[in-house]
Amino acid sequence: MEHTQYTKEEPDSGDVTNGHFDGMVKRPGGGRAAQAPGAESGAQRAQSSVMENWRGERTRSVEDNEMSLPSLAAAYTTILRGLGEDPQRQGLLKTPWRAATAMQFFTKGYQEKIIDVLNDAIFDEDHDEMVIVKDIDMFSMCEHHLVPIFGKVHIGYLPNKRVLGLSKLARIVEIYSRRLQVQERLTKQIAVAITEALQPTGVGVVIEATHMCMVMRGVQKMNSKTITSTMLGVFREDPKTRDEFLTLIRS
Amino acid sequence: MENHQVSELNSNVVDKILNKDHCKEEKDSNDTAVKLANMQKAYATILTGLGENVDREGLMRTPLRAAKAMQFLTKGYEETAQAILNDAVFDENHEEMVIVKDIDLFSLCEHHLVPFFGKAHVAYLPNKKVVGLSKLARIVEIFSRRLQVQERLTKQIAEAISEVLEPAGVAVVIEASHMCMVMRGVQKMNASTVTSVVLGQFRDDHKCREEFLHLIRN
Numbered sequence: 001m002e003h004t005q006y007t008k009e010e011p012d013s014g015d016v017t018n019g020h021f022d023g024m025v026k027r028p029g030g031g032r033a034a035q036a037p038g039a040e041s042g043a044q045r046a047q048s049s050v051m052e053n054w055r056g057e058r059t060r061s062v063e064d065n066e067m068s069l070p071s072l073a074a075a076y077t078t079i080l081r082g083l084g085e086d087p088q089r090q091g092l093l094k095t096p097w098r099a100a101t102a103m104q105f106f107t108k109g110y111q112e113k114i115i116d117v118l119n120d121a122i123f124d125e126d127h128d129e130m131v132i133v134k135d136i137d138m139f140s141m142c143e144h145h146l147v148p149i150f151g152k153v154h155i156g157y158l159p160n161k162r163v164l165g166l167s168k169l170a171r172i173v174e175i176y177s178r179r180l181q182v183q184e185r186l187t188k189q190i191a192v193a194i195t196e197a198l199q200p201t202g203v204g205v206v207i208e209a210t211h212m213c214m215v216m217r218g219v220q221k222m223n224s225k226t227i228t229s230t231m232l233g234v235f236r237e238d239p240k241t242r243d244e245f246l247t248l249i250r251s
Numbered sequence: 252m253e254n255h256q257v258s259e260l261n262s263n264v265v266d267k268i269l270n271k272d273h274c275k276e277e278k279d280s281n282d283t284a285v286k287l288a289n290m291q292k293a294y295a296t297i298l299t300g301l302g303e304n305v306d307r308e309g310l311m312r313t314p315l316r317a318a319k320a321m322q323f324l325t326k327g328y329e330e331t332a333q334a335i336l337n338d339a340v341f342d343e344n345h346e347e348m349v350i351v352k353d354i355d356l357f358s359l360c361e362h363h364l365v366p367f368f369g370k371a372h373v374a375y376l377p378n379k380k381v382v383g384l385s386k387l388a389r390i391v392e393i394f395s396r397r398l399q400v401q402e403r404l405t406k407q408i409a410e411a412i413s414e415v416l417e418p419a420g421v422a423v424v425i426e427a428s429h430m431c432m433v434m435r436g437v438q439k440m441n442a443s444t445v446t447s448v449v450l451g452q453f454r455d456d457h458k459c460r461e462e463f464l465h466l467i468r469n
Binding site: 059060064068071072074075076078079080081082083084085091092094095098099100102103104105106107110137139143144145146147148150180182212213215216217222 | 316363431
């Protein structure tokens with residue numbers, strides 16, 4: 001499998017990647033939030049675009065959700081009409097609100113920061129053998145068709161004197177998967193987040209998922225699965241480590 | 252002079268009739284285009300409301316793709332069982348159970364606009380009329396590609412077959428997984444919803460029903 005080099009990428013100017021806004025946070029109501037404390041300079045911007053919202057501001061808050069709910073519901077009413085349905089019939093009466101709330105739930109990863117989840121659960125431990133958490137159920141939304149993606153995530157890392165609470169690996173998966181995603185990017189974001197949090201000797205992330213956009217529409221292949229992986233550090237350099245990881249997640 | 256005027260009048264009338272049909276087609280396709288444009292705008296609003304940036308590369312054409320995907324997922328509204336079935340009904344001296352099972356089914360929950368999917372098992376007891384087997388799967392498609400509730404979907408499939416074929420009995424069982432329950436809400440990964448509708452002999456004769464249920468389990 002090809003593994004792209006992990007380097008700190010140069011950001012595109014004015015780039016937005018997966019909900020991370022360079023500098024200003026856009027509020028749905030049209031107002032603009034205050035700039036993040038310690039406003040980013042060019043060099044910091046290079047770092048932060050790689051680390052996504054590891055340290056940056058949340059791009060959405062609970063208040064934002066409440067404020068944008070009416071316009072989301074109105075949009076869903078338009079969609080129902082566009083499909084030829086009658087939004088006034090009993091079964092559809094509250095659907096715009098339910099669909100809008102559901103969509104906000106499916107993208108709640110935008111409201112969360114890694115730093116909130118991980119801060120308390122990094123422990124110093126004299127352990128340098130592989131730690132694997134596998135078969136983590138993952139649900140995401142395809143950013144191209146707004147249709148669900150679901151599957152399993154397998155994470156392995158080699159600690160370097162610091163270990164992470166095990167459920168936190170699953171929480172990292174939740175934060176990045178509950179967004180509009182592309183499976184390749186999701187895999188990389190999870191791997192990079194663990195690397196930044198723990199500075200381990202190596203990290204491996206494998207995701208196998210089914211894309212409803214391929215199953216329910218388009219090419220309509222029921223049984224197809226997409227598998228992506230990101231290997232960093234010793235998982236990339238040492239084939240034996242990688243093999244061990246891949247064997248352990250298969251069993 | 253008069254004849255010429257009359258024939259002109261006739262050709263005008265004929266033209267008007269032809270144009271009227273042509274206009275209706277144009278109007279329909281304009282309607283579709285307008286609806287698609289409105290849905291696109293709605294999806295762009297949704298993306299912005301969720302805190303995303305519609306101008307980033309991955310999302311630039313998403314409103315159009317999502318609108319088209321939604322249209323595909325609800326294409327059942329434009330189809331009727333009569334239109335699909337009527338050509339493929341054959342007279343056959345067969346009265347034993349016919350089952351088509353494990354028909355993959357994909358639908359949209361009308362409450363949350365989130366997919367649910369699973370398998371449909373359809374059986375009927377012919378009354379001198381049999382139907383092309385793929386048509387049973389097509390009926391499932393017509394009714395499932397809509398905003399649905401699983402109970403209603405099951406019933407609609409059973410009733411459609413019943414109306415067109417007038418068989419001695421119809422049975423439909425659907426087992427599906429609802430993403431609205433798996434991905435959100437109560438979040439139960441492995442829960443499966445099973446609904447069934449039995450009509451005619453399948454309802455009255457419990458041995459007949461048992462045979463059907465047994466055959467779809469294997």
